[in-house]
Amino acid sequence: xxxxxxxxxxxxxxxxxxxxxxxxxxxxxxxxxxxxxxxxxxxxxxxxxxxxxxxxxxxxxxxxxxxxxxxxxxxxxxxxxxxxxxxxxxxxxxxxxxxxxxxxxxxxxxxxxxxxxxxxxxxxxxxxxxxxxxxxxxxxxxxxxxxxxxxxxx
Numbered sequence: 001x002x003x004x005x006x007x008x009x010x011x012x013x014x015x016x017x018x019x020x021x022x023x024x025x026x027x028x029x030x031x032x033x034x035x036x037x038x039x040x041x042x043x044x045x046x047x048x049x050x051x052x053x054x055x056x057x058x059x060x061x062x063x064x065x066x067x068x069x070x071x072x073x074x075x076x077x078x079x080x081x082x083x084x085x086x087x088x089x090x091x092x093x094x095x096x097x098x099x100x101x102x103x104x105x106x107x108x109x110x111x112x113x114x115x116x117x118x119x120x121x122x123x124x125x126x127x128x129x130x131x132x133x134x135x136x137x138x139x140x141x142x143x144x145x146x147x148x149x150x151x152x153x154x
Contacts, residue, residue: 005068007115008142009145013071017029018030018032018111018115019104019107020101020102020103020104020108020110021075021081021104022101022102023084023087023088023091023101023102025081025084028101028103029083030042030074030076031133033072033074033099033128033135034129034133035131035132035134036072036131037073037131038066038067038069038072038131039066039070039071039072039128039130039131039151039152040071040072040073040074040128040129040133041059041062041071041073041093041126041127042073042074042075042124042126042128042129043059043073043075043076043124043125043126044076044078044103044112044120044124044125044126044127045075045076045077045078045123045124046077046078046081047090048086049084049123049124050106051123051141051142052104052123052124052146053123054142055124055142055143056094056096057094057115059073059098060073060094060096060097061126061145062090062100062145062148062149063097063098064097065097065144065149066152067098069146069154070151070152070153071148072099073091073098073099074097074099074100074101075096075099075100075101076090076101076102076103076108077090077098077101077102077103078105078108078123079102079103079105079106080102080103080104080106081091081102082104082105083102086101087102106107115127115135116135118138122140122141123141124142124143125138125141126139127142128145128151137151
């Protein structure tokens with residue numbers, strides 16, 4: 001229940017430029033993927049994060065249940081472009097179907113503070129945007145499916 005309070009308790013703010021690259025090594029701005037009428041859950045993960053791997057099947061299930069109408073999921077690998085092949089291999093191994101991007105490891109933590117207003121602490125970290133693309137919450141550590149479902153059903 002704590003996760004739900006953290007999500008709902010934050011004041012909405014517009015997303016700022018949040019630059020990274022897609023799996024084809026093209027530069028993108030996260031803002032371009034927000035505000036499509038669905039909630040967007042962003043999961044920050046890394047290759048060496050054991051809790052991230054444990055959460056991914058639940059996050060995939062959440063995505064499959066809500067992708068058509070209520071919610072989108074975006075993964076952001078923090079390992080940086082030099083690990084692009086390993087990141088792609090992990091996504092393929094896990095049969096992850098939600099979109100994943102690769103953070104620029106030299107600027108991601110600065111961008112995170114600019115976006116969220118708080119320092120980045122650990123993986124997994126989740127950031128939630130409302131259907132209009134406004135930042136509405138952040139949670140560090142594993143999260144429960146019930147908390148996510150409750151937010152997107154508002």
